[in-house]
Amino acid sequence: MRRILAALLLCAAALTTGQPAHAATGPHPDSPPIMGADVSSLAKSEALGGVYRYENGRRGDALAILGSAGLNYVRLKVWVNPADGYNTKTQVLAVAKRAKARGMGLLVDFHYSDSWADPGKQNKPAAWADLPFEELKQAVAAHTRDVLGALKAQGTPADMVQIGNELNGGLLWPDGRWDNWPNLAALLNAGHDAAKEVSSSTKVVLHLADGADNDLYRWWFDTAAAHGVRYDVIGLSYYSYWHGTLEAFRANLHDVAARYAKPVVVVETAHPFTTADDDGWENIVTSAEPYPGYPATPEGQAAMMRQVIEAVRSVPGGRGLGVFYWEATWTGVPGNGWDPADPSSGNGWENQALFGFDDRLLPTVRTFTRS
Template sequence: MPLAHPLRALPAALLLMLGTLPAAEAREGRAYYFGSDLSYVNEMEDCGATYSRDGKPEDVYALFKSSGANLVRLRLWNDPKWTPYSNLADVTKAMKRAKAAGLPVLLDFHYSDDWADGDKQLVPAAWANLSTDQQVEALYKFTYDTLMTLNAQGLMPDQVQVGNETNGEMMGSVTWKQGDPVKPINWERNARLFNAGIRAVKDAGLKAGKTPRIMLHIAQPENVEGWFLKATKAGIEGYDLIGISYYKKWSKMDMAGLGAVINRLRHTYPGKDIVVVETAYPYTDKHMDENVNLMGEDSTFPAYGFSPEGQARYLLDLMQLTLDNGGAGVVYWEPAWVSTKCKTRWGSGSNWENATFFDFAGKALPALDWPKADYVYPVEMTFRVKDEGQSALFVSGDFTGGLAVPMTRENGWFVYRSWQRPGSTLLAGAATTPEALKDAPASEITVPAKAAVATLSTK
């Protein structure tokens, strides 16, 4: 929680020692994700869609690869009898295309026969009458068998989502209609299901010799911190990434609020990477078909408006915001869901046509190349305090969002590492208890261009 009082400022002569880390202490750089969810591509191409830069149709996966993308997200439903897409056969086809283009894959298990999202988590029909014990076993087996089937074809994904926008209880409803009240989560059951999925990914990875990174995913930043706090208390563990959906249309937070959430999450869960795994922005308020577009005025910010250039600027700013707050990447939702003659659940054409990376003729817009922008990447700052026998030490400051973060013992020091924007100025202090931080001496630090160590004083 925020500190009651600001850290006590140190006289200039007592400010921290700051220097470049010795080579032996240098830590590896991080991976950053520039992704797109291309789950609709196979269906759109079957319906006649084409994609190009200059009017000449190109392979869409190669097109995204050439734009600098380094991750493709694909959803998987259990047994969607209502559509031939997003089942295992369709996902396998898509993963082969991604592999041919040199694009890693994030496989998104919905654990449903239909859309699982922030409003609903419908249990697969085949599992609806099973006991909780049986559902836990079924979820484990489905996850493990799916991954091993893919691995047999050389398609083990690089990342796996255990659930999609799991704001509600995983597989928590048999039926759902708009306006149904939100049911409280049975966290004992929820934790068992999540941990079964996580364990299945790890077991499959161990068997295959390649373990995907595991993501848990919540819709809208205002819901994320509370959910993960409860999930942690319930014993959900073993995942690597925290995924957030961020849509202006459905979120109560502006972009600054999103940044603050990312910042607090990375300090609350320092071993996890934070990714905005769904977002979108409209480039026009026009439409090509009669399917009413979801992205309207309520999906825009005044700074960007409706324009291809505004859409691109939104993505660039969102990625930089994510980096500045210690996040690891952004994934755009369905940038290739263009209008075609076919019908989806919501009618003929596409209700996402004005939020894709392609104009109504299928020609690429500036947003396609958002991964190529000149971003400012964070550097790793190591904060340390001499180990003089203290039982514990905590670090805090404006850079932690006011959180008191425990430091760890390493080779005669208490240490905490954090990724920070070069050139930024921050305050940091340390104390033996979270309560004592309000009176701790504060060191003002200008983050250098390379990884560095900052020695703090508690006196």
Template structure:
């Protein structure tokens, strides 16, 4: 029996080298064991569509992907919304646009993470509004909505030759997702919604790792409470994702006041749940270049120090989102179209 299984595996491997695996085997696009140095660049299509130009350190216009790669970025994170508008700040990020962006990332040899918001616009701790097309649906129908939408986007990616290495089921879901049915006040329902997303991801791409993601990465009590409940109610996941924005932490705008708490939480989560951990969102003030550089160095080192190589990496949220275009103060890009020197931190790892 063992010999026959080995022969089958060898045969599948040999065939896959020639024509790609079929059925249950998944090839993760551009998978490596390298430390993740990432950028979430969901704004990029809008920036390009509105004429924003990107320049390298020498002032030469280049593709934003190339500039990021030249600064050490090896991973691209992309959000996807169900039926978004065309608004510059709160639109785009449709499934079709996400697939196009993933293809560009693949072209540049980058790894891909997909972030399902399960909304038509931003989903975060302050808002988790269900898509308009899902309004009025009873809970059993919502479960089908989550599964079919997730499966559809994953299938579109697969058909384009993209098997994401990671997929987030929900974005910063500290209080749940798809309100009101999926609030943490009803963990039984929330866990079912999570598991529908998880199952749909695994059906299309079994090797893709599913991330559950909370904000306030330095807040160990927040993470223990949430993931203890997730485990208690049978929510399925492979990786614990954290956001870390010192700027938004009350009384701790300087990263030096929270970085040790972040490290403690990373280590505790990895040990307590025997899971890999990753900072999937990070950012700091664009006008404090040295401080942001130092924060990135410190955060990457804390992740890398997690025992048993369970610390996967760090992803900057919208580094290319220059404040003159986005009005966002935590990018890592100048209004002159050039990357901030803070991004050089990624070249150190």
């Protein structure tokens, strides 16, 4: 039913945008079921004048463009009280409504922070900084229920939810740091239980970075199991220029899916399509060949995505759920930088978006439907 609805909506969009309705409306039949993109930057980009175009140059809605190219899921991060007011419940609700209207699935990524949470930092929201631990657990549960409950109330429930982002070292430091697993487990379970309270069908994802590091994943998920952590899906970040070889990544996917009898999903991956800069802020990845044999070109970007998708597809037992590209719509729009507290910051990532410097959709998206 979802694909039928998506096809009808795409036909309607074609009538209003002048775009042909011949593009795929979902992944290739041999692809994993989820072919997604993180579009957390979209709301702010659009507010600041960001433009998105089909490959032929015609301007359109970014979600319509991605959907017409075969992507069938979006990922949206949530911050608690960011300085710029973006990536909050307000934007998540608005973008979720647009995505669901196009038949797309929704993954909500809770950072439990006012800004970025990742292996190097898991800072508490300012409003939670001095809470005793029991109240901190209650805050996690209340925030999770609030966002997910609002999504459900507007008829766009989350299909999947991340309780934390890149949890290698835990979350909400210092209380939930990696060296205090009883607290870490309690916080994760508070988020899990709140999500299930809103909707028992929503799948809970626990997400680590360093997707080729099998020792990390065995240590983390073995310890999580020993502390009774509840979850449904293992999420991974895999950036080939940081996280190890494709061979090690594939081996880790296979191992953790079998070892923990859980499905796996790559919630973050990317590759540059150029070494050039579009916003005057130095790019994070500048190498002409970030991974051997995969240059920083549109062709290199597409080729790397084929490898990542194939690795997920190869997971036995249908446990390879799919791939999310990060961060598809984060183009070089002035003001839409990495630091929510600094409007002058650039993003350093526009050379890895799925839209080129001319705002046109890159051919990489064909990988998601023809892999």
